[in-house]
Amino acid sequence: MAQSGFVKVADVGELAAGDVKVVEVGSDQILLVNVDGTIYALDDICSHAYASLSEGDLAGEEIECPLHGSAFNVITGEALTPPADENIRTFEVRIDGQDVLLGPAKS
């Protein structure tokens, strides 16, 4: 059952460690990432221009934008390398049984 303020966006089984998945929630495109068994959620759209981070390379906690190569920390949303200089939003995630629940933005 969904918890207040949280919506189901995926099943746990859809995201093995190292996997990414894009979900649409309202008008937002959200990137789910499994880092070593823990699922994190952040904006999928790069803060520099319009590119889907899900199409970039994931290495550990970092994902590289496919367009100009900025790296972001998928846990904190921090922009690590230029040209992006704005962090991206991260979201609360809860696991309820087999459900991945997305909550409000953390920042």
Ligand code: FES
């Ligand atoms: S669009 Fe992502 S770094 Fe330019």
